[in-house]
Amino acid sequence: MVRRNDPCPCGSGKKYKKCHGRSENGTHILAEEELKRIMADYISGTPAAGPDRTELSLLVKTWMSRLGGLMKSGAIEGAAYEHYAFNIRRDLWQRHLATSASGSRDEVKRVLAAWNEPFIMFAELTGKEDGYILLEDVFGDGKWAMKENDRVASPEGTLLFGTVLADPREREDAIQPVSTLYSVPVPNSSVKDRISEFAATAGETADEAFLESHLLEIFAILHTPMEDAELQSDKMSDGESKKAMEEEVAVADAPAAIDSVKSTEVEAIEDLTDGQRGAVDMLTSELQSDDLDRSGTESLRNAMIRYFREENPIVRKPGGIVAGLYLAAQEAEILTGETFTAKEAAKRFGVSEGTAQKYATVFSDRLK
Numbered sequence: 001m002v003r004r005n006d007p008c009p010c011g012s013g014k015k016y017k018k019c020h021g022r023s024e025n026g027t028h029i030l031a032e033e034e035l036k037r038i039m040a041d042y043i044s045g046t047p048a049a050g051p052d053r054t055e056l057s058l059l060v061k062t063w064m065s066r067l068g069g070l071m072k073s074g075a076i077e078g079a080a081y082e083h084y085a086f087n088i089r090r091d092l093w094q095r096h097l098a099t100s101a102s103g104s105r106d107e108v109k110r111v112l113a114a115w116n117e118p119f120i121m122f123a124e125l126t127g128k129e130d131g132y133i134l135l136e137d138v139f140g141d142g143k144w145a146m147k148e149n150d151r152v153a154s155p156e157g158t159l160l161f162g163t164v165l166a167d168p169r170e171r172e173d174a175i176q177p178v179s180t181l182y183s184v185p186v187p188n189s190s191v192k193d194r195i196s197e198f199a200a201t202a203g204e205t206a207d208e209a210f211l212e213s214h215l216l217e218i219f220a221i222l223h224t225p226m227e228d229a230e231l232q233s234d235k236m237s238d239g240e241s242k243k244a245m246e247e248e249v250a251v252a253d254a255p256a257a258i259d260s261v262k263s264t265e266v267e268a269i270e271d272l273t274d275g276q277r278g279a280v281d282m283l284t285s286e287l288q289s290d291d292l293d294r295s296g297t298e299s300l301r302n303a304m305i306r307y308f309r310e311e312n313p314i315v316r317k318p319g320g321i322v323a324g325l326y327l328a329a330q331e332a333e334i335l336t337g338e339t340f341t342a343k344e345a346a347k348r349f350g351v352s353e354g355t356a357q358k359y360a361t362v363f364s365d366r367l368k
Helices: 024-045 051-067 073-088 090-101 106-114 189-201 208-213 215-223 226-237 242-253 274-289 294-311 318-331 342-348 353-364
Strands: 119-129 132-137 143-147 159-166 175-177 182-184
Touching: 024 090, 024 106, 051 073, 051 215, 073 090, 073 159, 073 215, 073 274, 090 106, 119 143, 119 208, 143 175, 182 215, 189 215, 208 215, 274 294, 274 318, 294 318, 294 353, 318 342, 318 353, 342 353
Parallel strands: none
Antiparallel strands: 119 132, 119 159, 132 143, 159 175, 159 182
16 A cells, blocks of 8 residues: 555655545556556466466467468467466466455455456447447347447447456446457358357357357457358358367367478478567578578577477567577577677667576577
């Protein structure tokens, strides 16, 4: 809790009593700031290194294999992460909320209690009311309201799909997206019918639990052009059985195999995520500016690509990976010229020295 004479958490430099503490509205603003921090802390720290991160990497590979060509790599990676962090590993989210609630103000605790059960929403926009858009569950009886903003400035009839949290700060029926909502413009009856048919084929009902357990397939349905979906439907009606569809779903759920590659060839990067490709492009540009010979450039580039394919890390700071690879390459005597320290490499690529050292360890064995 912030005392009246403490510095205001907003960073203004004023005492709390002369800044956000001057009004009740200030208390609400501080609560908003605290809730944003709680969400940001969870996303930045999840998953932790170890089995959880390996599990997420496997999930991302599976989604990339199934949705590649239908969605952009970055969107696939983000959707898979959100599903993992808030649905598959809801226990991690709930543990984080419980820890964060300790010592929080009552308003924050009330919101955290409502955030405890994320759910998959598939709803139709039915109208607007007092700055909110009104939503009705497509496959159930739920009705919700969500604050209107530029990102959801859609006409009535639009379908909105994604993981959401209850948000009782202003309305008891209000919800907010975890990060991104996916929209299906009108007319949209074919999408609803295709999802219902998919559920019926699997012997289930298209309810919230079904959407969560088959989220990968739902994304595929939403992003498959109508003409392609009709072609698949025609094939099914020509004799493919329910068993065949179940086998197709099973294949979609299987992790993508990691192809063996020859280190002497320049490897393609189309199958990598946007962040991973950004790191490869940064590395290539830097090596060219350093005038490294062709064989050395290809060797380091391929080492990075193999690391991405085998470990499939989420790349938020490409410079950290490039800095680490530079350090490992210097140690392996692949880079020639003037030597540099870890601190100098970190400064060059805009990351911390610790991050550069971490990735140097990752690549040191790979360059031997």
